[in-house]
Amino acid sequence: GGGGTTGGRPASAAGPAATARQDAVPDRPELLVATTTSTQDSGLLDILIPDFERRTGYRVKTTAVGTGAALAIGAKGDADVVLVHAISAELAFMAGGNGDRRLLVMHNDFILTGPPSDPAKIKGKPILDGLNAIVATGTPFISRGDKSGTDILEKSLFKQAGITPGAPWYIESGTGMGQSLTVASERKAYIITDRATFLARRGQLALEISIEGGAPLLNPYHVITVNTAKFPRVNGKGADAFADYLVSERGQALIATFGKDTYGQPLFFADAGKRVEDLR
Amino acid sequence: MELIFEGLREAVARILTLDRDLLEAASASLVTSGSATSLSVVTGVPLGAALGLGRFRGRGLLLALANTGMGLPPVAVGLFVAVFIWRSGPAGQLEWFCTRQAIITAQYLLAAPTIVGLTAVAVQSIDPMMRLQLTALGATRLQSIALLMRESRLLILTAVMAGFGAVISEIGASLMVGCNIKGDTRILTTAIALETSKGEFGAAFALAFVLLGIIFALNALTTWAQQRARPQ
Amino acid sequence: MELIFEGLREAVARILTLDRDLLEAASASLVTSGSATSLSVVTGVPLGAALGLGRFRGRGLLLALANTGMGLPPVAVGLFVAVFIWRSGPAGQLEWFCTRQAIITAQYLLAAPTIVGLTAVAVQSIDPMMRLQLTALGATRLQSIALLMRESRLLILTAVMAGFGAVISEIGASLMVGCNIKGDTRILTTAIALETSKGEFGAAFALAFVLLGIIFALNALTTWAQQRARPQ
Amino acid sequence: MSGTILEAEDFAVARGGREVVRAHELRIREGEALAILGPNGAGKTSLLLALATLLPFAGRLRFRGSSIDRPLAFRRRVAVAFQRPLLLDRSVRENAALGLALRGVSRRERDQRAHDALVRLGVAHLAGRSARTLSGGEAQRVSLARALAVGPEILFLDEPFSALDAPTRETLVADLARVLRARGVTTVLVTHDRDEALSLSDRVAIVMGGRLRQIGDAASVFATPVDSEVAAFVGVENVLPARVVSVTEELTTLRVADHLVEVTADVPAGDDFPLLCIRPDDVIIAREPGPTSARNALAGTILRLEPIGRRVRVLLDCGFPLVAHVTVRSARELGLAEGDVVTASFKATLPHLLARHRAA
Amino acid sequence: MSGTILEAEDFAVARGGREVVRAHELRIREGEALAILGPNGAGKTSLLLALATLLPFAGRLRFRGSSIDRPLAFRRRVAVAFQRPLLLDRSVRENAALGLALRGVSRRERDQRAHDALVRLGVAHLAGRSARTLSGGEAQRVSLARALAVGPEILFLDEPFSALDAPTRETLVADLARVLRARGVTTVLVTHDRDEALSLSDRVAIVMGGRLRQIGDAASVFATPVDSEVAAFVGVENVLPARVVSVTEELTTLRVADHLVEVTADVPAGDDFPLLCIRPDDVIIAREPGPTSARNALAGTILRLEPIGRRVRVLLDCGFPLVAHVTVRSARELGLAEGDVVTASFKATLPHLLARHRAA
Numbered sequence A: 001g002g003g004g005t006t007g008g009r010p011a012s013a014a015g016p017a018a019t020a021r022q023d024a025v026p027d028r029p030e031l032l033v034a035t036t037t038s039t040q041d042s043g044l045l046d047i048l049i050p051d052f053e054r055r056t057g058y059r060v061k062t063t064a065v066g067t068g069a070a071l072a073i074g075a076k077g078d079a080d081v082v083l084v085h086a087i088s089a090e091l092a093f094m095a096g097g098n099g100d101r102r103l104l105v106m107h108n109d110f111i112l113t114g115p116p117s118d119p120a121k122i123k124g125k126p127i128l129d130g131l132n133a134i135v136a137t138g139t140p141f142i143s144r145g146d147k148s149g150t151d152i153l154e155k156s157l158f159k160q161a162g163i164t165p166g167a168p169w170y171i172e173s174g175t176g177m178g179q180s181l182t183v184a185s186e187r188k189a190y191i192i193t194d195r196a197t198f199l200a201r202r203g204q205l206a207l208e209i210s211i212e213g214g215a216p217l218l219n220p221y222h223v224i225t226v227n228t229a230k231f232p233r234v235n236g237k238g239a240d241a242f243a244d245y246l247v248s249e250r251g252q253a254l255i256a257t258f259g260k261d262t263y264g265q266p267l268f269f270a271d272a273g274k275r276v277e278d279l280r
Numbered sequence B, C: 001m002e003l004i005f006e007g008l009r010e011a012v013a014r015i016l017t018l019d020r021d022l023l024e025a026a027s028a029s030l031v032t033s034g035s036a037t038s039l040s041v042v043t044g045v046p047l048g049a050a051l052g053l054g055r056f057r058g059r060g061l062l063l064a065l066a067n068t069g070m071g072l073p074p075v076a077v078g079l080f081v082a083v084f085i086w087r088s089g090p091a092g093q094l095e096w097f098c099t100r101q102a103i104i105t106a107q108y109l110l111a112a113p114t115i116v117g118l119t120a121v122a123v124q125s126i127d128p129m130m131r132l133q134l135t136a137l138g139a140t141r142l143q144s145i146a147l148l149m150r151e152s153r154l155l156i157l158t159a160v161m162a163g164f165g166a167v168i169s170e171i172g173a174s175l176m177v178g179c180n181i182k183g184d185t186r187i188l189t190t191a192i193a194l195e196t197s198k199g200e201f202g203a204a205f206a207l208a209f210v211l212l213g214i215i216f217a218l219n220a221l222t223t224w225a226q227q228r229a230r231p232q
Numbered sequence D, E: 001m002s003g004t005i006l007e008a009e010d011f012a013v014a015r016g017g018r019e020v021v022r023a024h025e026l027r028i029r030e031g032e033a034l035a036i037l038g039p040n041g042a043g044k045t046s047l048l049l050a051l052a053t054l055l056p057f058a059g060r061l062r063f064r065g066s067s068i069d070r071p072l073a074f075r076r077r078v079a080v081a082f083q084r085p086l087l088l089d090r091s092v093r094e095n096a097a098l099g100l101a102l103r104g105v106s107r108r109e110r111d112q113r114a115h116d117a118l119v120r121l122g123v124a125h126l127a128g129r130s131a132r133t134l135s136g137g138e139a140q141r142v143s144l145a146r147a148l149a150v151g152p153e154i155l156f157l158d159e160p161f162s163a164l165d166a167p168t169r170e171t172l173v174a175d176l177a178r179v180l181r182a183r184g185v186t187t188v189l190v191t192h193d194r195d196e197a198l199s200l201s202d203r204v205a206i207v208m209g210g211r212l213r214q215i216g217d218a219a220s221v222f223a224t225p226v227d228s229e230v231a232a233f234v235g236v237e238n239v240l241p242a243r244v245v246s247v248t249e250e251l252t253t254l255r256v257a258d259h260l261v262e263v264t265a266d267v268p269a270g271d272d273f274p275l276l277c278i279r280p281d282d283v284i285i286a287r288e289p290g291p292t293s294a295r296n297a298l299a300g301t302i303l304r305l306e307p308i309g310r311r312v313r314v315l316l317d318c319g320f321p322l323v324a325h326v327t328v329r330s331a332r333e334l335g336l337a338e339g340d341v342v343t344a345s346f347k348a349t350l351p352h353l354l355a356r357h358r359a360a
Ligand SMILES: Nc1ncnc2c1ncn2[C@@H]1O[C@H](COP(=O)(O)OP(=O)(O)OP(=O)(O)O)[C@@H](O)[C@H]1O
Pocket: B232, D132, D133, D134, D135, D136, D137, D138, D139, D163, D165, E015, E016, E017, E020, E038, E039, E040, E041, E042, E043, E044, E045, E046, E047, E083
């Protein structure tokens, strides 16, 4: 597990800076956040960022790209803080000395969805068995193929199942989650997706949840502040403030309630202070 | 900065090694944009000429619509086409979603207005008395249009290149209806976007350079033809 | 299909209620694309005219480059500009990443070649003897160019509209360098893309209709001006 | 010359929202050559183009007796050479063959006919050249060849020879006149050259200020213009106010200033104060009054001598201003100089009389 | 007439990669009017434009004694009216004022001067019109007005009056000649009209087949062309092979076919078989041989009578073909008819002699 580096410094979650309106404008108010499209597409950032800005006086610029691109931007010091979900890539990022603090913020979970007819008959099976059944029946499977968090997880699951994905059943769509879901729906294929995007798009899709739950399908989001020692121009204070806000009571409360009124269930689970190993 | 040089290096390397992904994407780009542009030329040039030369009611409106078409947002066109060809859509039974046909359709919608609009202006740039002279020579409406089209071929060629350039470099629509499927509907621009979102900026630049190379080669050809045709 | 009608309905509703997000995105679109187009006109029209009329070495190459520029892939331009204005880039200290300036820069790079290329062809479409007559009247090179530009204003206007249409409807570049920040760099196209990826197709269509409405209004105006200027 | 081939009635043409020319009635006879003359901007081109169904018009237009329902079919039986040679950016050969190509004539035949026409116009050696590189006169010839090549029933020509060099023009006019007449082609031509009108045409139509003012056989229009404006335009420089003194069977005697003048022309009905029109060409200048067949001999002082090309314009004061044209040779032989007193004479048969108050 | 204002030496102009005109030496004198005549495609326009520094040329060109280093400055002291009126898509007023606007003349002054020029050309009433809607002649006048308005030192005119109606042309030519002379403006004009060349110009240059063939004062070029081609071009229709019989101080006697002819012209050095050139205008036709001052009187049969405008071309057989031009009036008075035998006479002073083998 990657818990070892999680929560390097104690979060000042309850500290006054994060909870009360800050009147003093920070000396470097511009803060660059690189994150994944899922946080933006879900609408979560539209809730969190304005609140953060109001409370701290920072002005946040979010660039929502693939996890791969977000980490690549961070690894050049072009972002102050990243919010991503791909543990192995995150660990490589940290190992490269690019990150400073890495905090678990929240999680949602991945699900395996497929046509309602369930052609591979995998409903309710454990995930690895399900994947094997898909391969065995030759049912189409859509992969994003874009090094996103979802893509990275999917690839590692195939690896664990001992499968080398390939044509003709394995189709790389090369697009974002939403678009890939549409492709799967249109192509009557299986696909691994994060629950939030699936819930958001469910109305337009001929897809149902085939497999859910279980540790391998958890989708934890970490916030990583970029290493100011390596990249002196990085806004370290701002990055800390953003990370601290996300794990603060206020931030966590917003995360925990986001989506409830729209979908009847929250899209994310607030996990500040927890360790990845502890998630269920 | 070094990303750009790395991209150039990688572009050269991938071209020299005849990189399969690159070739696939490049050929897909040429096939789709080439088809879309050809269709647009076949339908758009005559229509544009008719719009430019005609005197019928509603001509101004149609011209404004064509000009507006030059600014059609690719994402919107993509969405529009997608809605049609999704299974739930009116053309669902075609099963065109995520196919090259879908890309060609969307790109056609993007290229045609450009070609119509520019062709209309091109034929209008010919001396109006010349039109009268052609009528006097016994030309039918169609013959006149054909002759004037040939007469403004330099401008029309530019119109066609503009249309082709617009679609071979667009991404919004192709991504939305073509789905960027590797080895099939993955064209150069969607491949660039993918590499970019992967954070593989060097690879993205490599693809971009190949795309620009293709467009430049075609343009050098047509510019040469244009300038040769120019009277001294 | 009904998505489209829903989009139309929503577009009307949001316009009538002066929806704040819509207004912000529309004004951001107009500001950025308007600025980029204006800059392109100021620099590109004279350059295009010079390219079209000049006789210097390398002119053919420059023309081919300008024409190629009409096919610049927005994603590639976006990436290119991003590499420059990222902190690690040569223009990092400008801190332009995720700002409107960045969008304007990228859109400028997209619009300018279109305007240069079409202007070059536009001025070339004037009778070469007319150029000689202007020289004979004592026109300097610059005066000649200015007069011929005015003479081919119909075509140049179309060139400008084509450039504007291309940038106000592009997304790849603006998204990459502008970051789609709500209330600031969220322009109509990036908003459409966002709504689309959210699955809010109705909202996406609504935005698309507003965008098309803006482009159409501008085009109707210029088409009207064009056709008014056309001799009978 | 048989019937009417083209017939316009209550014919009016508007351009740019303004009526630019009107003709109450205009009948073009089969096989004739009709020259249209008039000042710049009079509406000649507009009239010509409208007759060729190339401009919208009000009124009736009939071709061989029936109205033109299918303009395309009509246009394919006629040909028009415009005032400016409007050539396509192609080879001269292709331009010359264009009318035939549009009519679906086979390539072989049209190449042959285009070639023949180019030969006739003396530009066959340019056949392979791009039309964009022609000189002004060369382009005009190609435009004419293009019109001739289609073998039209009516040929509409708008100042067809304006850019041609003088020798070509002279031979071409004669040559064309012969060919067109032989083939029975009806020709309507706009020209500014009175000589051309005289040599090429059977009849002349005068258009002035947007009206068809006069039409008739060439000699008579030049000799007897219907009003003073037309008179001035066709070169009758002497339009003199006169008073009728006596009218006999044979001769009319008029007083012009202090002189009595005898003419054979009819007096316009009931007008005792007509205008006496004398062409400068018809005035003979002599040193001595001497014996001449001319009835009217007036003494006059030379006020001005103006060379106009190979002729000299002599302005005399005979109590009234009188203009005479003499050849340079005569002027030289007579040793004319300003201030000289000479005798100006003209035959009684040559002048004609205009009603002074004729509606314009 | 003082010195040379513009001087070209070893001057050659190429277009489309081909030399189209060449002049060994051409001096244009200050204040003169030089007419350039020549067949279509001869290179007149090319020569004119190159002299105005508008086409690239090989050779030397000097303006007021020094070579033209800054063409722009030169062009601002001259003006050119092209063969086709090239007007901008603007109002007539703006077009007429364009040259002045380009020279930075204040709006008030240029409006005034443009107006004056338009008035002179008789198109002031069109000032507000769009130039695109003008008739052919109107456009040509505006183009001329635009050239006049700048007050040039040299005025280059390329067939400036080709589209003008006859009366305007006559008055305008006289008017322009007066104004240009009064202001000392040097004029170089291309024209196809011999009369125009004679009335407007001091000297005439003949360009044929891409060469400047002859230059000299108008009367002498028309009277004594340097070779048979020029002779034919300037209308010397009779170029007859002759043999020198005897040469005295006063007279040269030649044999032409079976006739002896006496002329005062000099025999080209050492050429016993010169060409005898007689202008058709110089041949007088009479019914009877009768007494005349003309030395040479030949009997001939009328082969053909061709009306050319107001003159008649008489083709005679006098043992050799001889062409005479007579006025329509003379032809009528003499009652000429084909087949008649008449006497053709010409003075010994009028013909001139050409070397037969002069290099073309
Ligand atoms: N742009 C060009 N390219 C090639 N050849 C040309 C070009 N312009 C003119 N010529 C050729 O050069 C020769 C001279 O042309 P120019 O216009 O000087 O003749 P011109 O004497 O003015 O004749 P015209 O009386 O018909 O106006 C002609 O043979 C013509 O065809």
